[in-house]
Amino acid sequence: MTGSFESSGLAVGRALYRAEQVRELDRRTIAAGTEGFALMQRAAAAAWRVLRETWPQARSLSVLCGGGNNGGDGHVLAALAAAEGWTVQRVALKPVEKLSGDARRAADMASAAGVGLEPWNEGVPLEGEVVVDALLGTGLAGEVCGAVREAIAAINASARPVLAIDIPSGIHADSGAELGVAVRATRTVTFIGDKLGLYTGRAPALTGEVVLRELGAPEVASDELMPAAELLDSTLIAAALPPRPRDAHKGAAGHALVLGGAPGFGGAALLAAEHAARLGAGKVSLATAPEHVTACLVRRPEIMAHGVRGAADIDGLPSKADVLVVGPGLGQGSWGQAMLQAALDAGRPLVVDADALNLLASRFAGLKRDDWLLTPHPGEAARLLGIGAAEVEADRPAAAAELRRRFGGVVILKGAGSLVAGPSGLAVCPYGNPGMASGGMGDALSGLLGALLAQGLSPETAARVGVMVHALAADEAAAAGGERGLLAGDLASCARILVNPTMGE
Structure with a gap:
């Protein structure tokens, strides 16, 4: 793989690049002897094949072409479709006479092939069975406006399937942010x-x-072009979690302690502890408010629950564990502060989540460690960075990198396309579904991560494996019962199967 890099010596996912890096790959391809227009024709032909494979019954297209090379791809695709007898509506956002370079050659090629051309006007009906978005490429930086904004709105209002060329118009190629408005594509074919x-x-x-x-x-x-990130692949799970030896014992699988569940918030800590047990920690303890102990014993007697009223009751619990999970249901009052302080003082690897993150931002500022794993959602990340949540979402990769720079360790920035920032760089999780937008999902993740750390995975490998197991378990649970109504507790049994990938062999 071009510019690929190793991930803790384990399975390597697909390389992801920033827009300027892809342009550099493009330049190097041309410098090696592939003429620019030939590369455009190659891209259009690839897109045309994807379109035919995806919609084999279709026989008509509406192709909306912008003024750059992305538009040029659209013009060539229109010519290819017409040559195969399709009815093609070609709509230009920029007059042909104002085009230059390969984009002009592409437009002229389509015209020579007999493909009609109409200028964009708001209200132009899109007549094709499939719409091709060739409006904007990867160079977009500012908010979409003017005629292009109108065209994107028309595409989205058409209710037709959409093939996006290289990237849906309106999406920032580096951050994934929507720049005002963006095309809702059915499929995206991306190049180079x-x-x-x-x-x-x-x-x-x-x-x-x-x-x-x-x-x-x-x-x-060149292999010198280092990818900006890695797209995680589920094969890493089996590589990181081989079958246990037949003489394995619980001491070898580690001891995870969850500190959380302030009075009235016991469910979050119990969810974390249960998921730590289901993912294979040899022993799981829970330090929680005394009133939650009975519920824990009833629901999951395998968890060693300890009632903790305050700092004096914590005693030596943290020192007996291999890894600590602190934050689920913690609260930000004196009880939660005491739990967090005990965790920080224990000298053990940490998973820090929920209110523990908020306390780091408000009362424990300036701490930086190599042995912790921070799991903020965008709101928590914003508090840690002292900015707004919208700023985090505007450039999630930059926010994840900045969190790691400030706080050390490994950072998981949760959300659609969860990001893992660690010593090996940035990784992106491509799994998960909207059903995960429900209470307790973050608590489940923190427990999964604690179990993986307890079993000896490095913080970075635990983070990469953990976010995938969490997301894939949610996908399995959603496939069985649907996304709406998906609960965090539904993940545990699915996650257990995922971390035993050789079970059926």
Whole structure:
């Protein structure tokens, strides 16, 4: 793989690049002897094949072409479709006489092939069975406006399936943010190198299925071009969690302690503890408010529950564990502060979640450690960084990197396309579904992570495996019962199967 990098010596996912890096790959491909217009024709042909495979019954297209090379891809695709007898409506956002370079050649090629051309006007009906979005490419930086904004609105209002060329118009190729408005694609075919912005932030809701067509670039690109991120692959789970030896014992599987569940908030801590047990920690303890102990014993007697009224009751519990999970149901009052202080003083690897993160931002500022794993959602990340949540979502990769720079360790920035920032760089989780937008999902994740750390995985590998197990378990649970009504407790049994990938062999 071009510019690929190792992830803790384990399975490597697909390389993701920033827009400028992909342009560099493009330049190197041309410098190696592939003429620019030939590369455009290659891209359009790849997109045309994807379109035919996806909608084999269709026989008409509406192709909306912008003024750059992305529009040029659209013009060539229109010519290819017409040559095969399709009815093609070609709509230009920029007059042909104002085009230049390869984009002008592409427009002239389509016209020579007999494809009609009409200028964009608001209200132009889109007549094709499939719409092709060739409006904007990866160079977009500012908010979409003017005629392009109108055209995007028309595409979205058409209720027709959409093929996006390289990236849905309106999505930032590096951050995944929606720049004012963006095309809702059914499928996206992207070229040369995969783009980081296709997999996080707003993008996963707008890309549909993403198809990569490299167009021969890897054969000519230099390995010196380091990817901006890695798209995680589920094969890492089996690589990181091989079958246990037949003489394994619980001491070898580690001891995880969950500190959380302030008075009135016991469910979050119990969810974390239960998921830690289901993911294979040899022993799981729970330090929680005394009134929650009975519920824990009834629901999950395998968990060693300890009633803790305050700092004096914590005693030596943290020192007996291999890893601590602090935050679920913690609260930000004196009880939660005492729990967090005990966790910080214990000298054990930490998973820090929920109110523990908020306390880090408000009362424990300035701490930086190599042995902790922080799991903020955008709101918590914003408090840690002292900015607004909208600023975090505007550039999630930058926010994740800045969190790691300030706080050390490994950071999981949760959300659509969860990001893992660690010593090996940035990784993106492509799994998960909207049903995960329900209470307790973050608590389940923190427990999964604690169990993986307890079993000896490095913080970075635990983070990468943990976010995938969490998301894939949610996908399995949603497949069985639907996304609406998906509960955090539904994940535990699915996660257990995922971390035993050789069970049926």
